[in-house]
Amino acid sequence: MSRIGKQPVNIPNGVTVSVSPTNVVTVKGPKGTLTETIDRDITVEVKDSQVIITRPTDQIRHRAMHGLYRSLINNTVKGVTEGYKKEMELVGVGFKAVNAGNVLDLALGYSHNIIFDVPSEIKVTTATEKGKNPIITLEGSDKQLIGQVAAKLRSLRKPEPYKGKGVKFVGEVLRRKAGKAAGK
Secondary structure: OOOOOOOOEEOOOOOEEEEOOOOEEEEEEOOEEEEEEOOOOOEEEEEOOEEEEEOOOOOHHHHHHHHHHHHHHHHHHHHHHOOEEEEEEEEOOOOEEEEEOOEEEEEOOOOOOEEEEOOOOOEEEEEOOOOOOOEEEEEEOOHHHHHHHHHHHHHHOOOOOOOOOEEEEOOOOOOOOOOOOOOO
16 A cells, blocks of 8 residues: 555645545635646545545556545645745846746846746745845745746756856755866
C-alpha cells in the first residue's frame, strides 16, 4: 500500500470538503475555494473530519495515483487554510521589479522592460531596499498555480553560472563555475 496514500487528510476547523458523484473534490476555507478532479478509479470519502483515499487494485497505475491524489487533496486543504508563498530575488545590476496591482514591470537587463500579467488568484508584492536585491513575493491558495507563475518568472532570465545574475528563488543555491583562468 502507498505510504502516502494510506494516510488520511485531516480537515481543520473552518474547512468543508465535498465530493461530487463525478469525483470532483471541492475544498472551501477561509482563503478561498479550490477544486481537484480525481480519476474515476480512485475513491474519495469524507469521514469524521478526515478525507480517506482508497484504490481498487494494486496495479502500478492505481498505486501511483493513490499517493498523487492524496497529496493534491492535502495541498488544497493546506492552501485554503494557510496559503502558499514564494519569494524570488532579482540578482544583477539595474534589475528592478515594480508592480501595479497584478501587473509586474520587470527590468532584467534587456533593451526593453517586460510586462508580466499575474493571474488574479495570486497576490503580488515587490520590495526594493537600498543595498539589497529586489524581491518579488507571490502569495495565494493554489500551490500549482504559484509554482507555475514562479517558474515562468524564473524563465524570463535564468541565473547564469558565472556571476549568478538572473531571477532566482530566495535561498536557492546555484552551482557556480570558475570562469577564465587568470593567465599562465
